Amino acid sequence: MTGENTVEPMKFYFAPMEGITGYTFRQVHHTCYPGMDRYFTPFISPNQHHAVNPKEHRDVTGDNNGTVPLVPQVLTNKPELFLWAARELKEKYGYEEVNLNLGCPSRTVVSKGKGSGFLAEPDKLERFFDEVFSAVEAAPSEGKPGEEGAGYPRISVKTRLGLEDVQEFPDILRIYNQYPLSELIIHPRVQKEFYKGIPHLEVFAGAVRECPHSLCYNGDIWCLEDYIRIKELFPTVKKVMLGRGLLANPELVLELKAYENCMAEGKEWNGYQISHAQLKKYHDLLLQGYLAQMNGDATNVLFKMKELWGFLGQQFPEERLVKKMVKANKLKEYEELAARLFESRGV
Ligand SMILES: Cc1cc2nc3c(=O)[nH]c(=O)nc-3n(C[C@H](O)[C@H](O)[C@H](O)COP(=O)(O)O)c2cc1C
Numbered sequence: 001m002t003g004e005n006t007v008e009p010m011k012f013y014f015a016p017m018e019g020i021t022g023y024t025f026r027q028v029h030h031t032c033y034p035g036m037d038r039y040f041t042p043f044i045s046p047n048q049h050h051a052v053n054p055k056e057h058r059d060v061t062g063d064n065n066g067t068v069p070l071v072p073q074v075l076t077n078k079p080e081l082f083l084w085a086a087r088e089l090k091e092k093y094g095y096e097e098v099n100l101n102l103g104c105p106s107r108t109v110v111s112k113g114k115g116s117g118f119l120a121e122p123d124k125l126e127r128f129f130d131e132v133f134s135a136v137e138a139a140p141s142e143g144k145p146g147e148e149g150a151g152y153p154r155i156s157v158k159t160r161l162g163l164e165d166v167q168e169f170p171d172i173l174r175i176y177n178q179y180p181l182s183e184l185i186i187h188p189r190v191q192k193e194f195y196k197g198i199p200h201l202e203v204f205a206g207a208v209r210e211c212p213h214s215l216c217y218n219g220d221i222w223c224l225e226d227y228i229r230i231k232e233l234f235p236t237v238k239k240v241m242l243g244r245g246l247l248a249n250p251e252l253v254l255e256l257k258a259y260e261n262c263m264a265e266g267k268e269w270n271g272y273q274i275s276h277a278q279l280k281k282y283h284d285l286l287l288q289g290y291l292a293q294m295n296g297d298a299t300n301v302l303f304k305m306k307e308l309w310g311f312l313g314q315q316f317p318e319e320r321l322v323k324k325m326v327k328a329n330k331l332k333e334y335e336e337l338a339a340r341l342f343e344s345r346g347v
Pocket residue numbers: 015016017018019020041042043073101103104158187218219220221241242243244245
């Protein structure tokens with residue numbers, strides 16, 4: 001590898017996760033664990049009535065996002081709807097980049113030919129990009145996409161490898177390679193695998209060889225060792241996106257950055273201890289944040305918090321207490337159990 005590649009710092013992205021990484025979650029994570037280079041919104045679904053619906057508006061508006069570095073994501077298979085949403089996200093909300101979702105594996109999305117469902121129709125996908133990038137090029141503009149005077153934001157893609165089989169990917173990649181995407185984020189699984197099995201790293205390796213775009217790796221980075229493995233396998237890839245690993249350990253980004261700093265300074269790595277005090281702050285701010293977002297609706301807040309413990313529970317050996325929390329019927333009961341759990345960690 002060249003010296004240039006080794007000095008370029010790694011960038012860390014927080015994956016979009018529908019129902020979880022909304023504006024409250026992102027703000028709280030960014031406050032407690034600053035260091036992510038980007039967060040992505042869960043997908044916005046434009047239709048003939050609106051580019052951005054009221055719930056999506058609340059998620060993308062600057063009022064709810066403060067200084068969080070954010071890229072909105074759009075899910076559609078219609079070029080005119082994508083262009084409408086992209087224009088609106090730039091003009092009304094000031095976003096310089098929009099991400100197209102070509103990875104969502106959910107059956108309702110796939111059955112409409114969207115998300116990873118769109119990957120099953122390469123001809124249609126090519127026509128989609130033709131139309132989108134022709135419009136971007138033709139738009140009256142005083143700058144490149146994403147710049148202030150430009151009509152459209154930059155366009156990036158988050159993709160899976162196909163619907164059924166990784167053999168589909170070379171044709172899909174050939175399409176991506178023809179258009180000026182600002183970056184390509186690859187989750188190397190096919191739709192039918194959902195989140196099961198092992199990511200197809202050999203197929204990602206093919207993309208590293210053959211794709212001219214700036215690449216981001218996404219998938220199953222749960223801990224430092226997983227990260228080091230990806231870094232060693234793909235030393236030219238300078239961006240990683242983390243999802244569930246950050247739900248399980250929201251401090252993981254700080255650990256990865258500490259490791260990078262340690263390596264840059266040529267020091268020995270002595271491991272990393274997460275702070276349970278900071279985790280408590282994160283937990284408490286999330287709880288307060290959701291109560292504010294949901295106007296005090298304790299039932300829904302309880303649901304949100306319990307969902308998180310499916311991941312966060314891994315940080316606590318006190319399995320029985322975590323199980324009780326996940327079964328709690330009242331927010332008050334949940335809060336008491338959470339306080340006990342953190343007390344058991346000395347905070
Ligand atoms: C509950 C859930 C919701 C998700 N929602 C989205 C989404 O809105 N847009 C998207 O591109 N990916 C979505 N994903 C996929 C993640 O962004 C990411 O690609 C996936 O979790 C793999 O990364 P990980 O192994 O680091 O978690 C979702 C994943 C989960 C588990």
